[in-house]
Amino acid sequence: MKYPALLLLLVYICLQSCSEKKPVDRMTDEQLKAYANELAHKYIIADGHVDLPYALVEKNYFPTSDNMDTIIRTGKGNFDYERAVQGGLTAPFMSIYIPSARQLLPDMGKSLADSLIDIVHGIAQHLPDKFALANTPAEVEANFKQGKISLPMGMENGAPIGNDISNVKYFYDRGIRYITLSHSVNNQICDSSGDTAPRWNGLSPFGKEVVAEMNRVGIMVDISHVDDSTFYQVVKLSKAPVIASHSSCRAFSPNAKRDMTDDMIKKLGEQGGVMQINFYTAFLDSAVDNNNVKNRVALKKLLDEKGLTPDDPEAKPVIEQFEIDHPWKTTPIETVANHIDHVVKIAGIDHVAFGSDYDGVDNHLPVGLEDVSTFPNLIYVLLKRGYTEEDIAKICYKNMWRVWNAVEKTAGRG
Ligand SMILES: [Zn+2]
Numbered sequence: 001m002k003y004p005a006l007l008l009l010l011v012y013i014c015l016q017s018c019s020e021k022k023p024v025d026r027m028t029d030e031q032l033k034a035y036a037n038e039l040a041h042k043y044i045i046a047d048g049h050v051d052l053p054y055a056l057v058e059k060n061y062f063p064t065s066d067n068m069d070t071i072i073r074t075g076k077g078n079f080d081y082e083r084a085v086q087g088g089l090t091a092p093f094m095s096i097y098i099p100s101a102r103q104l105l106p107d108m109g110k111s112l113a114d115s116l117i118d119i120v121h122g123i124a125q126h127l128p129d130k131f132a133l134a135n136t137p138a139e140v141e142a143n144f145k146q147g148k149i150s151l152p153m154g155m156e157n158g159a160p161i162g163n164d165i166s167n168v169k170y171f172y173d174r175g176i177r178y179i180t181l182s183h184s185v186n187n188q189i190c191d192s193s194g195d196t197a198p199r200w201n202g203l204s205p206f207g208k209e210v211v212a213e214m215n216r217v218g219i220m221v222d223i224s225h226v227d228d229s230t231f232y233q234v235v236k237l238s239k240a241p242v243i244a245s246h247s248s249c250r251a252f253s254p255n256a257k258r259d260m261t262d263d264m265i266k267k268l269g270e271q272g273g274v275m276q277i278n279f280y281t282a283f284l285d286s287a288v289d290n291n292n293v294k295n296r297v298a299l300k301k302l303l304d305e306k307g308l309t310p311d312d313p314e315a316k317p318v319i320e321q322f323e324i325d326h327p328w329k330t331t332p333i334e335t336v337a338n339h340i341d342h343v344v345k346i347a348g349i350d351h352v353a354f355g356s357d358y359d360g361v362d363n364h365l366p367v368g369l370e371d372v373s374t375f376p377n378l379i380y381v382l383l384k385r386g387y388t389e390e391d392i393a394k395i396c397y398k399n400m401w402r403v404w405n406a407v408e409k410t411a412g413r414g
Helices: 002-021 031-040 052-058 081-085 102-103 110-126 137-145 166-175 205-217 228-237 262-269 286-305 315-325 334-347 372-384 389-410
Strands: 044-049 091-095 151-158 175-179 220-222 274-277 351-355
Touching: 031 137, 031 372, 031 389, 044 351, 044 389, 052 091, 052 110, 081 315, 081 372, 091 110, 091 175, 091 262, 102 274, 102 389, 137 389, 151 220, 166 175, 166 205, 205 220, 205 228, 220 389, 228 274, 262 334, 274 334, 274 372, 274 389, 334 372, 351 389, 372 389
Parallel strands: 044 091, 091 151, 151 175, 175 220, 274 351
Antiparallel strands: none
């Protein structure tokens, strides 16, 4: 009786482990979609970059007790509460975005940064049963357990630090948990991938101090947008792992110098960092971008010939007809999965995550990933490609958490 019992035990163990590792093999397409939706709500989904605050500023919107419907159900843009709940998005990093033009002002964008932060605080204050601020992974987890969406914040462009290093701590105290060192123009901290010529050949002397100070106070260093030279200096200099909050793979999008080369992806992985894939079609596929750039130039020429600007009421039918004749190209959702596969192949499963850029990319998004309600669609594609539940959990938040916790630890906490 001894051997049959052992055999049965082995069969049982095998069945158990098979069912844990590959439940998808036995699922119909509908079951797989339901499973993807279940995982999207079982785990926190962190998104490295959502441009809601700046999109609100552009509409002259500031949260008050009687205008919160705008946040709950706009139906417009890519983010609102109802669609975030539907998609399982529970930790969208609110981008405190400082356009490069603002860095030329005397305060280098600091007052804009403060008002964007105030907007995020206002949302949490006026909808306390739906949203909450979050300064650590543990706080996001506590909010998640209470069914609330966390609003951690990252500042896109370090210009508002100005030339005063104490501003790093100032922004930490206001809740900023990552800083993208530059936007698309060189600033006082570093060279940007979007500028025409180098100013510092990487980090400025002050920029090196900023990275050290960010490590000291516990702000994640974000290398999205920076020039390659800046990237290589940052990964050497930073004592804590770094993030790319919204960057894709340059292998598929050679036009996008703000995307990461294979060598950069490898170095980021070796440094322990995480790369959050941007969903903007131009950063996913340069063939699509080339078509859309051509359209944009042709449309501008057409409007110029008619003496119109895009905002003129008479321009509306012209633009509509042009877009029928020259449709914008887009990419399928699988393109994003290809970028995720690519990072996994180069750096491993522990170094990839989501950084959608929702509300910052004029609706040029892949089919099936149009807004924050669509995360389950992407999880479904990943499951179909053989990603396990644990892989999905890593991509959704665990990889990001590892870096954020390491940054906390470097700063002497956690
Ligand atoms: Zn950006």
